[in-house]
Amino acid sequence: MSDRNRSFRLSRRQVVRGLLASSAFGLTAKLSTGCAQSPGTEGSAATDGSAPEELVVGFIYVGPKDDFGYNQAHAQGAAAMVANVPGIRLVEEASVPETTAVAEAMRSMIEIDGVKALFPTSFGYFDPHILAMAEEFPDVQFFHAGGLYQEGVHPKNICSYFGYIDEAQYVAGVVAAQMSPAGKLGFVAAKPIPQLLRNVNSFTLGARSVNPAATTQVIFTGDWSVPVKEAEATNSMADQGIEVITCHVDSPKVVMETAERRGVMTSGYHADQSPLAPKGYLTGAEWDWSSIYTALGKDFMAGKTLMAGDIPHVLRGGLADSFCKLSAYGPAVSDEAKAAGDAAIAGIKSGEIVIYQGPLKTNTGSEILPVDQQLKTDNVELEKMDYFVEGVIGSIS
Amino acid sequence: MATEALGWWGVPLGILAGTLRGSVPFLLVSLGECLTEKSGKINLGLEGTLLMGAMSAYAVSYLSSGIVGPTLAPWLGVLTAGAAGMGLGTIHGWLAQQPRVNDVAVGIAMIIFGGGLANFLGKPFIQPQAPQLPTLAAGGWSSLSQVQSALQISPLFLLGVAIVPLMSWFFKSTRWGLYVRAVGDSPDAALAMGISIFWVRMASIVAGSFLAGIGGASLSLFYPGVWTERISSGQGLMAVALVIFARWQPWQCLWASLLFGGAQALGPAFQSVGIDSYYYLFNAAPYILTLLIMVATCSPKRTLTGAPGALGQSD
Amino acid sequence: MALTTTWRRSLESVALPMGAVLSALIIFGVFCALVGANPLAVYASIYRAAFGSWSAWQNTLLRASPLMLTALCTALPARLGLVIIGNEGALVVGGLAAVLVGLALGSSLPGELVLLAMALGSLVAGGLWIVVAGALRHYRGVNETISSLLLNYVAIALMNHLVQGPLRDPAFVSKPSSFEIAPAAWLGNLPDTRVHWGLVYGLVASALAYILMQRTTFGFAARTAGGNVRAARIAGLPVGKLTLAVCFLAGSCAGLAGMVEVAAVQKRLNESIVSNYGYAGILVAFVARHNPLATVLVSVLLGGILASGGILQRSHNLPDATVMVFQGIVFLCVLYSESLYGRFKVFQEREIQAEGAAVAG
Incomplete structure (x- = not known):
C-alpha cells in the first residue's frame, strides 16, 4: 500500500502536461478510428517482429493474484521472470472470469499492450477461449497451465505446461x-x-x-x-x-x-x-513456477518461438525439473x-x-x-x- | 490427542457446531436488516457491508495487535467493523431517501461499492494472520475433543442472542421502537405525530449497518477466521432475505439464522461419514428447505403479518 | 411552446445521467489520485478500452449483450410491482435446457433448426423457472424476491450436480462439463465482428418488451395491476394470469441469455455460465427504471465499465477490485441523479412560462 500513496501530490506542470497529453490523445483516438494501436500515454508497444529490445508478456489470472494460493503462485513466478530476464515487460490482469471476458482480455493485451507471449493461467481458459484466440493471432505465443496440447489438432502457437505436483x-x-x-x-x-x-x-x-x-x-x-x-x-x-x-x-x-x-x-x-x-x-x-517462467523468458529473448519449433509444445516436469518442490x-x-x-x-x-x-x-x-x-x-x-x-x-x- | 472417530454421531454434532459457528453472520446481519426494514426501507447492500466489516476488522486487528496487544486488537477490529458499517449505512440511508431513488437499486449498487472497496483495501491483509477473538469454552465438561471444539462459543454469537430479546422489547415497549414502527408502517401518521421520517430511517439504517459490520467481523475474526475476497459468498444477501422469511420478528431471525448456520454443515458432515453423492444438492439444502417452509407457512389470504406497511413503497 | 418543453424535458433526461457519469468520473478520479494513479491518464485509458475504437466498442457490446437479456428478467415483473432477482437462476436453467436440447438433437437436424430448438427450450425453461416464483407469489403469498433468490442457488446446484454426474464429458479435463454441442449449432458472430448474435437477441427482446409493455393492452393491463392490485381486480383484470405471463416472459429472456452463453461462448455447459450476468442485470434494470429501452443503454454503459477493467490493472497498476469501486461509484451517482429531475431551472423555465401562459389564457 505504501507505494501507492507516494505520488499523491501532483505538480501543476504535471497536471497541465496530463491535460495536454490526454486531449491530444483524445484527438488522435478520434481521428484514427478503428486503429487499435494508437499512441498510448504509457510505454509504446513493440509492434513489429524485428529482434525485440523489449518483449511484453501478459499474465491472466482467474482470481485475485494475491490469494495466497494458486494465482499467487503464478504471479510470483511471473515476477521472477521479469526480475531474472532483462528486457521483459509484464502486464497482468486478475479476476478474469472464464467467459468472453478472458478472450477480450487476451485481445486487448495483444492489441493495446503489444503482448507477444500470453500466459492465461486458469484451466478453464483453454477450451474454447485460448484455442480461438491462438487461431486468430498466429504470431502470438500462448502458454497455458494444465491444458492438453494435441499435435495437429491445436494451433502451432500453443504450449501447454504443467508441473507434476x-x-x-x-x-x-x-x-x-x-x-x-x-x-x-x-x-x-x-x-x-x-x-x-x-x-x-x-x-x-x-x-x-x-x-x-x-x-x-x-x-x-x-x-x-x-x-x-x-x-x-x-x-x-x-x-x-x-x-x-x-x-x-x-x-x-x-x-x-x-x-x-x-x-x-x-x-x-x-x-x-x-x-x-x-x-x-x-x-x-x-509450485515452483519461477524456474520454468525464467527459462521461458530467456528463450523469448533469445528469439525462440513455439511457431518455429524452438520451444516444445508440451512442457511438463516434476520434482526433478523443479516445477514443484516440498515445503521444509x-x-x-x-x-x-x-x-x-x-x-x-x-x-x-x-x-x-x-x-x-x-x-x-x-x-x-x-x-x-x-x-x-x-x-x-x-x-x-x-x-x-x-x-x-x-x-x-x-x-x- | 484423544481423537476418537465419532462416526455417525459426527453428523448431529457437526450440525450443532455449524449452527453455533456459522449462524453468527446470519444472525447479526438479519437483526440489523430487521431494524432497517421495520423503518420501511430495505438495505440489500448489507452483503457489501459484511465484506467491508470482515476486511476492516481483520485489518485493524492485524495492524493494531503490535500496539494494543493481541487481546484488545480483535475487539478494536470489531468496533472498526461496526464503524465501517455505519459509514456505508450513512451513504445508503441518505441516498435511498432521496426522492424517486429506489432503495433496492441503491442496495445493489452498495453491494458492488462496498465489496469493491473491501477487496481494494484488503489486498495486503489476505496473507498475514490477525489475532482472533477469544471464544468461550462451553464444552469443558466433556472429555471428547470434538464436543469441546463444537461448543466453542463466540462472544459475538452471545451478543447476537442478547440483542434478540432487546430488539423485541425495543419494538414493543419503547417510545423509540414505536417511532420506528410508525415510520415503517404509516409514514403519514408518523409525520402527523411530528416524527422526522428521514432521521428515524437514517438511524435505523445506520444502526442496522453497524450490526452487519460486526457480522462481518465475526467472519474474519471468529469463523472461518480469515480475510479473503470470497469470505461472505452471498451470506449477506441471504441474511437479508431471511428477514422476510422471519416475518420481521427478531426471535424468528434467531431461529432462521440457526437453521441456516446448521444447514451449511450438512454437506461436509454427510460426506465425512460416507454419504458422498449429491453433495451439490446437500449444499443447496438450506435454500430448498427455506423455500419449502415458506410455501408451507405462507397464505395468499392474508398479507404477511409483521410486514412494515411502507416497505417497498416509493415515496 | 409545448415543443420546447418536451425538448427541454428530453434534454434533462439526457443531461442528468450524463452529468451523473461525469461526476462519478470526477469522484473516481479523486479516488485514483488518492491511491497514486494519474486520474487523467486513467480517464484516457478507460475511454480507449471501452469506446476508443471499433475494437473497443465490440468488447463493450460483447459484455453488454447478456446484460440486456438478464435485465429484462427484473424489468418486466417490476411493471407488475414484483421484485424478481432470480435472473442468475433463470439464465442457468436456460443454458441447461439449451444444452439438453442441443445434445439430444445432435446433428440430426440442420444447425439453424437445432439453434431454434435450443432457443425455444431455453425460453420455456427460463420462463417456467420464474413462473414458479410468480405462482408462489400469487397462489401462496410467498414473497417473490426471496423465492427467486433461493431459486438461483437451487438452479446453480442442479447445474453443478448434472455436469458433474449424468451429463459429464469425461474427456473434457479442465472442469466438470457437459458434452460439446455440435459445431453446426454454434451461434456465430455478426458479420465482420466478434460480437455474437446474442447482441441482436438482446436488442430485439428489449424492443419487443418495450412495445409489449408500452403499446399493447396487455402491457397496459400489467402496468395497471402493478399500480394497484385491488383496483385492477375490481376492473376485472386477471391479475393471476398477468402475473404468470409476465413472469414467464421475464424468465424466458434470462433463459435466452443462458442459451447464448452456451451456444455462442462456452459450447458446452459448466460452471463458467455462472458469471454474475444475472446479478448485474438486476442493477441494470433498476438503474434503467425498468424501461426496456433504457436497459439497453445502461447495459452498454456497464459493458464499457467492465471492458475498461483490464486496462486499469495493466496500465495503471491498480488492483482488480478497482473496476468494482468504479462501477459502484457510477451507479450510486446515476441513482442519485434521479432525485434531481425538476430541480434545475434550466430545464424548467419555459415550462413555468408555458403554464403561466396557460393560466393567463
Missing part, C-alpha cells in the same frame, strides 16, 4: 502416513477434475507405501473458493478423528488454520503455509519421517519410484493396472484420471 503430494503422503498412527488422512477438495483426483491418488499411494492400511477421506466443497465450506469440511474431518489434512482448493489458508486450531496436523498446497500452522505443519506440495519439514516431523520423505524425493527424482505401479485398483474394486504394469509420471493417461485409487474414501459423482 502430484509427485510432491506423493512425498507429502509418505510423510503424513509416517506421522499418523491410525493412518487416517483427509483431503479437502474443490471439484473432481483430473488434476485434483491425481493429487488425491498420489497422496494416498504415498501414504500406503508406508502404511498399507492408510486411508484418505475426501470431502468436496463444490467450488474453488468457499471459505466457510472449507472450514466445515476440515472440522468434520477433525470430528472423525482424521490425523493429517491436506487440500486442493484455491487458497488453503482456511484449511490450514482450522486444522491447526483443532490440533490436527496439516500438509500444505500451492505455497509454503508453515507460518499458518506452526505446530502441526508437516510439509507441503508447492515442520517441527512436528520425526527424524524417521524426514528420512522416509527424503528417500521418496530421491526415489522420484531418480525415477526409481513410479507412483502408478500395478497392481492397482480403484476404490470401487475395478482394475486400473495389472501386476508389473505401470504408468510413468509423464504418461498422458494420468492427465485424464477419473477414478479414486483403493484407500480413498469418497466418490467422484
Whole structure:
C-alpha cells in the first residue's frame, strides 16, 4: 500500500502536461478510428517482429493474484521472470472470469499492450477461449497451465505446461502416513477434475507405501473458493478423528488454520503455509513456477518461438525439473519421517519410484493396472484420471 | 490427542457446531436488516457491508495487535467493523431517501461499492494472520475433543442472542421502537405525530449497518477466521432475505439464522461419514428447505403479518 | 411552446445521467489520485478500452449483450410491482435446457433448426423457472424476491450436480462439463465482428418488451395491476394470469441469455455460465427504471465499465477490485441523479412560462 500513496501530490506542470497529453490523445483516438494501436500515454508497444529490445508478456489470472494460493503462485513466478530476464515487460490482469471476458482480455493485451507471449493461467481458459484466440493471432505465443496440447489438432502457437505436483503430494503422503498412527488422512477438495483426483491418488499411494492400511477421506466443497465450506469440511474431518489434512482448493489458508486450531496436523498446497500452522505443519506440495517462467523468458529473448519449433509444445516436469518442490519439514516431523520423505524425493527424482505401479485398483474394486504394469509420471493417461485409487474414501459423482 | 472417530454421531454434532459457528453472520446481519426494514426501507447492500466489516476488522486487528496487544486488537477490529458499517449505512440511508431513488437499486449498487472497496483495501491483509477473538469454552465438561471444539462459543454469537430479546422489547415497549414502527408502517401518521421520517430511517439504517459490520467481523475474526475476497459468498444477501422469511420478528431471525448456520454443515458432515453423492444438492439444502417452509407457512389470504406497511413503497 | 418543453424535458433526461457519469468520473478520479494513479491518464485509458475504437466498442457490446437479456428478467415483473432477482437462476436453467436440447438433437437436424430448438427450450425453461416464483407469489403469498433468490442457488446446484454426474464429458479435463454441442449449432458472430448474435437477441427482446409493455393492452393491463392490485381486480383484470405471463416472459429472456452463453461462448455447459450476468442485470434494470429501452443503454454503459477493467490493472497498476469501486461509484451517482429531475431551472423555465401562459389564457 505504501507505494501507492507516494505520488499523491501532483505538480501543476504535471497536471497541465496530463491535460495536454490526454486531449491530444483524445484527438488522435478520434481521428484514427478503428486503429487499435494508437499512441498510448504509457510505454509504446513493440509492434513489429524485428529482434525485440523489449518483449511484453501478459499474465491472466482467474482470481485475485494475491490469494495466497494458486494465482499467487503464478504471479510470483511471473515476477521472477521479469526480475531474472532483462528486457521483459509484464502486464497482468486478475479476476478474469472464464467467459468472453478472458478472450477480450487476451485481445486487448495483444492489441493495446503489444503482448507477444500470453500466459492465461486458469484451466478453464483453454477450451474454447485460448484455442480461438491462438487461431486468430498466429504470431502470438500462448502458454497455458494444465491444458492438453494435441499435435495437429491445436494451433502451432500453443504450449501447454504443467508441473507434476502430484509427485510432491506423493512425498507429502509418505510423510503424513509416517506421522499418523491410525493412518487416517483427509483431503479437502474443490471439484473432481483430473488434476485434483491425481493429487488425491498420489497422496494416498504415498501414504500406503508406508502404511498399507492408510486411508484418505475426501470431502468436496463444490467450488474453488468457499471459505466457510472449507472450514466445515476440515472440522468434520477433525470430528472423525482424521490425523493429517491436506487440500486442493484455491487458497488453503482456511484449511490450514482450522486444522491447526483443532490440533490436527496439516500438509500444505500451492505455497509454503508453515507460518499458518506452526505446530502441526508437516510439509507441503508447492509450485515452483519461477524456474520454468525464467527459462521461458530467456528463450523469448533469445528469439525462440513455439511457431518455429524452438520451444516444445508440451512442457511438463516434476520434482526433478523443479516445477514443484516440498515445503521444509515442520517441527512436528520425526527424524524417521524426514528420512522416509527424503528417500521418496530421491526415489522420484531418480525415477526409481513410479507412483502408478500395478497392481492397482480403484476404490470401487475395478482394475486400473495389472501386476508389473505401470504408468510413468509423464504418461498422458494420468492427465485424464477419473477414478479414486483403493484407500480413498469418497466418490467422484 | 484423544481423537476418537465419532462416526455417525459426527453428523448431529457437526450440525450443532455449524449452527453455533456459522449462524453468527446470519444472525447479526438479519437483526440489523430487521431494524432497517421495520423503518420501511430495505438495505440489500448489507452483503457489501459484511465484506467491508470482515476486511476492516481483520485489518485493524492485524495492524493494531503490535500496539494494543493481541487481546484488545480483535475487539478494536470489531468496533472498526461496526464503524465501517455505519459509514456505508450513512451513504445508503441518505441516498435511498432521496426522492424517486429506489432503495433496492441503491442496495445493489452498495453491494458492488462496498465489496469493491473491501477487496481494494484488503489486498495486503489476505496473507498475514490477525489475532482472533477469544471464544468461550462451553464444552469443558466433556472429555471428547470434538464436543469441546463444537461448543466453542463466540462472544459475538452471545451478543447476537442478547440483542434478540432487546430488539423485541425495543419494538414493543419503547417510545423509540414505536417511532420506528410508525415510520415503517404509516409514514403519514408518523409525520402527523411530528416524527422526522428521514432521521428515524437514517438511524435505523445506520444502526442496522453497524450490526452487519460486526457480522462481518465475526467472519474474519471468529469463523472461518480469515480475510479473503470470497469470505461472505452471498451470506449477506441471504441474511437479508431471511428477514422476510422471519416475518420481521427478531426471535424468528434467531431461529432462521440457526437453521441456516446448521444447514451449511450438512454437506461436509454427510460426506465425512460416507454419504458422498449429491453433495451439490446437500449444499443447496438450506435454500430448498427455506423455500419449502415458506410455501408451507405462507397464505395468499392474508398479507404477511409483521410486514412494515411502507416497505417497498416509493415515496 | 409545448415543443420546447418536451425538448427541454428530453434534454434533462439526457443531461442528468450524463452529468451523473461525469461526476462519478470526477469522484473516481479523486479516488485514483488518492491511491497514486494519474486520474487523467486513467480517464484516457478507460475511454480507449471501452469506446476508443471499433475494437473497443465490440468488447463493450460483447459484455453488454447478456446484460440486456438478464435485465429484462427484473424489468418486466417490476411493471407488475414484483421484485424478481432470480435472473442468475433463470439464465442457468436456460443454458441447461439449451444444452439438453442441443445434445439430444445432435446433428440430426440442420444447425439453424437445432439453434431454434435450443432457443425455444431455453425460453420455456427460463420462463417456467420464474413462473414458479410468480405462482408462489400469487397462489401462496410467498414473497417473490426471496423465492427467486433461493431459486438461483437451487438452479446453480442442479447445474453443478448434472455436469458433474449424468451429463459429464469425461474427456473434457479442465472442469466438470457437459458434452460439446455440435459445431453446426454454434451461434456465430455478426458479420465482420466478434460480437455474437446474442447482441441482436438482446436488442430485439428489449424492443419487443418495450412495445409489449408500452403499446399493447396487455402491457397496459400489467402496468395497471402493478399500480394497484385491488383496483385492477375490481376492473376485472386477471391479475393471476398477468402475473404468470409476465413472469414467464421475464424468465424466458434470462433463459435466452443462458442459451447464448452456451451456444455462442462456452459450447458446452459448466460452471463458467455462472458469471454474475444475472446479478448485474438486476442493477441494470433498476438503474434503467425498468424501461426496456433504457436497459439497453445502461447495459452498454456497464459493458464499457467492465471492458475498461483490464486496462486499469495493466496500465495503471491498480488492483482488480478497482473496476468494482468504479462501477459502484457510477451507479450510486446515476441513482442519485434521479432525485434531481425538476430541480434545475434550466430545464424548467419555459415550462413555468408555458403554464403561466396557460393560466393567463
